[in-house]
Amino acid sequence: MTPHQQADGSASAPDGLLTEAFAQFPAPAMLTDSEGNILWANRALCELSGYAVEELLGHTPSVLRSGRHDAAFYRQLWDTVRAGRIWRGDVIDRRKDGTLYVVEEAVAPLRDAQGAIRHFVAVQHDITQREARREHEHYLAYHDVLTRLPNRAMLDDIAQKAALSALRSEQPLAMMFLDLDGFKAINDTLGHHVGDQLLAAVAQRLQSGIRRSDTVARIGGDEFAVLLADLDSRASAGLLAQKLLDALARPFQFRKHRFTIRASVGIAIFPSDATSIDALLNQADQAMYLAKLQGGQRYHFFDQGDAQRRKKPAAPRQETHGPDKPGQAHKPEAASRR
Template identity: 40%
Template structure:
């Protein structure tokens, strides 16, 4: 503005210089206040009204001044040029600012509204970015004040920032928007402009709801959940994991799951696990682990590899359940199904199964197996005189002596009552099974003490050999049973080899 004023004063001096052609003033060009008013208006337009100019020409032609009309016209021309320059520059600045605002707000994914207070005091929207225009279109209304009228009014009233969150029903469905209204700084009061910004938090709220749901499920599930990073370091465990293993979260985070290792699995077991994870992305099976207190426990474990958008493994998720009790129950049921509950020897079903497998193997290898059929001598008298408890105790002691008299690979079975069978596999020589029968007779003949009473029993044994005497399971048992009755008939407490005389 100072530069414009200096140019104006220079022009005044040019126009005020006396001219030889105008030494006098015609009557029709007498002095008039109009040029002075035009000059003041011109200066006001040029200098912005900050400094007013006084008369700059003579009062008449006799003073050598220019004609007032010419001077006034010159002032008006200067004023128009200067005002045009100022307006063009001002409009240019406004356009540049508007373009910059459009560019910035167009890139903003949020909704931007600018409100201006009208002369009546009511807010009026003077700007909307593209996202805001779409929102007005989708929400079936062109009035942006419906979104946050209270916030805009409050910002106009106190000049403070205000915010809230609201749900909008749009053509695309219900959307959750976070609104904030902020008064634009202005030296003029009351505040004339307020910017209203909205952030669509629909997806964020949905994601947060999903995270909360996942957290709740993770916390409430009874299965143990363990998450490691790609290097195998634990990054997350749930409460069920802590309850099962006895470890606190802070004790396992950052460590390897190997801290649970029981030592019962070979390296090949884990090698196969990692190969499955690498090639198939998942593995499942049963694992024995160790709790913090040292107790062993079995778990059904499923491991899944999680991959990022590039296909690289980012995490491993292990979900497991403690099946120790189930395995114990299963083993107990299996034991009851295959073992005698009193003596814990193999029962009839298990003995038949093992004898069948032994016959199959002997047939393939051209080997020999032996079967002994045993019946106690004098047991009924003990059972009748001392009672069933004493009889059960005696049977348990006899069972222990039978197991101690044969090899670990041999199978000792109780068929029921006081009858037992023994599978000897393999039999290299017949004398081998005969020697075992002699050891058994000697062991059973030792007195058995039950409480304060002592009992003596004997045992009669029948022996059959595959394939010498029979080639089937039933055939071997029949031969052994027949030989045992021969031992009974020959005086008891002895063994008889099938198709042979008494030993």
């Protein structure tokens, strides 16, 4: 056995070196007694948490609690280490200044010569930036950056869940497909930048016209979907569609540009029109196309008869009329309510 080797095969360091090594250890670490009172915390933990070591000593690690985990989370941690096992997990803690940070943490029980658990040691790895990046990537995967609305992927997720609960509650869902009329002309005459501003403003008007339980998503260039949950009647989907059309018809003003925009809306109902979300959105799209063919600025309910009479061409909107004049009479009553 070498002078620095212990009976259990682990190495021991010269006196004082171990203490200094842990003090300067680059990962946040702390030691508690068996009651969980902090006996020692290293520099990295103080730097990360913003607490001076004197502010931690004698307290339990609960001073760092963020409120983001429930009591069961901490109970499971303590039960694991008190039972003599190592606990590992991600923990959201709170700095002294109130900001949150995320650590990967391992907490291990320390036993004395008789095998009794006298202390616990915790070592952390700061993953705050990694988690922020992950959250941002998740946000990008499920949102449209321009309007900050949910995108098609998120709409699908929300609609799938809503469909399950609609089947359980026997309350139908409505899917609206809304496409701006003559949006290309805005881009062409006022520039893409104004077009972008208009899309963001349209998103806001749609969002403020719906209930919290409903969802507006941007699913394409100038295409939006509105999912209405817990629909009390088919007629209320029509009323909401008209309310959204009216909201969009109010003039928009961007610096010196003041103009109006119109839209066409198709509505399909789950489960009476379609039993899958893909089919529902597709039917709402077909109904929107008919609303557009009837002159736009109106809504149209999907109807199986329409669908059979008219198969929608692959790129229909290129072939239809250009933008209608702002303010042109709209005829919501012409919308089909079959």
